[in-house]
Amino acid sequence: MSPRRSEWLPALRRLAAPVFLAAAVALGGCGERAAETAKTAAAPAAPSEATLKLGRDVYNYRCYFCHGYSGDAKTLAASYLDPKPRDFQATKAEEMPVERILAAVKHGKPGTAMKGFTGILDEREMQAVSEFVRDEFLLKRAPNTRYHTKENGWPDHERNAVAFPFAKGELAIDTPWEQLTPEQQKGMRLFRSACITCHDHGKVNDPGKVWESRPVSFPRDAYCTTCHQDVPRSEPSGVTHPQRPATHTFAERDGSVPLHSPERAAQQVGANYAIHDKPPVLVGANAQELQGERLFQKNCAFCHAGDGTAKGWIGSFLEPHPRDLTSTEQMRGMTKQRLLHSIREGLPETSMPAWKSVLTEGEVEAVAAYIARAFHPVEGVRTSQAGK
Structure with a gap:
């Protein structure tokens, strides 16, 4: 007969206890080594x-x-x-x-x-x-490659150290001249003559007004909807301009292109914008007005269109739109002094740039004379037409 469980189990436990303890110690050591091995295996090898x-x-x-x-x-x-x-x-x-x-x-x-x-x-x-x-x-938090090195074509770049504060943004590039030390003034001269080519976004005290042109989509329905929105949307060929009937009509369509095809639509869109590229014909213009015409069509028509309506391709893309120089509403209150100032200094928050560094004072006067003669009367600007 086998011994009863109650008799042999306690004895077995007494015999096994030292064995279990030794195994636990051994396994503990193996566990630590295994964890260390796993850790080593998990760490990626350093790149070659x-x-x-x-x-x-x-x-x-x-x-x-x-x-x-x-x-x-x-x-x-x-x-x-x-x-x-x-x-x-x-x-x-x-x-x-x-x-x-x-x-x-x-x-x-x-x-x-x-x-x-x-x-x-x-x-x-x-x-x-x-x-x-x-x-x-x-x-490593390393610097990688310094740009201004001999290998990159910058030998002895440290000789330009006086300009570094402006290039690094430590000194504002619009700091008043009189507030700079002689050394800083030397650095400013160097920075403006050389470094600014690449470091043109240096630190400034006054960033000025933030503005940028925002392009808008052009009409996709083959009609110049900025000024022809009230023309029937059927066959517009030969329909006169609703606001300026003596100015122009819609371009004739090319009969060889199907009426409702994308090609026809693109053709008509281009034709309608091209209408505004045509300058008005001046009769009896004086020398100043003719000079203004040449200057306007070369420089200003890009945004204001050749006919002054600002309804050409570029003018329709810009927002806010350039001024329609033919509009009684938009030209209300326009004076010679105000017009000259706008041309010279530009208009903040619009796409109108300052022309004072491009045009001479006489050329600015000529452009104003042309605008008053060709597009809309301007108070204080005497035109050849008015003199008749």
Whole structure:
């Protein structure tokens, strides 16, 4: 008969306890070594010198414009991109494993200027530049390649150190001259004569008004809807201009092109915009007005159109639209002094630039005389027509 369970189990436990303890100690040591081995296996191998060299070459050719040679994103691109390019020097290494960098290189980052390089770089180049970025900037915090080096054509660049504060943004480039020391004035002269070519987005105290033209779509229905919106949308051939009937009519259509085809629509759109490129015919214009005509058609018609309506191609794209110089409403209250000032100084928050550095005072006067003669009377401007 076998011994009862109650008799042999306690004895077995007493015998096994030392064995279990030894095994636990042994397994504990093995566990530590296994964990260390796993940790070592998980750590990626350091990239080879060949990989880093290839990555550096790719980065310095493809990536520096936005991220900077030193990976700190202190670049011209960063001054106008929103969101700004990533500053690798300020990014924690644990936040950017190689796999994450590689994904951005391959596929880009939606909502940013970072576009994917698949199809531009091969797999080896994308892997190399990803490993280079992490190794050089996130781990080593190294400067990579300095741009102003002898190899890049800048021998002894330190001789230009007086201009560095303006190039680096330490001193505002619009600092009043009298507030600068003689040394800073020397640096300002050097900066403005040489460095500003690349460092044109330096620090300023007064950034001025922010404005930019916003393009709008042109009419897609083959009609010049900015001024012909009340013309029947059937066959417009031969219909007179609803606002200025003596000025022009719609262009005749080419009968060889089907009436409702895209080609016909494109043909008519082009023809209707071209109508506004034709300047009015002046009869009995004086020498000043003829000079103004040449200047206006060469410089101003680009936005205001040849007929002064601003309904040409470019004028219709700009917002706010350029002034319609033929409009009684838009020219109400226009005086010679106001018109001359607008031409000389431009108009803030519009696409009207200042012409004072392009045209002489006599040429500005001639343009004003032409506007008053060809498009709309201007108070204080005497024209040849008025003198008749």
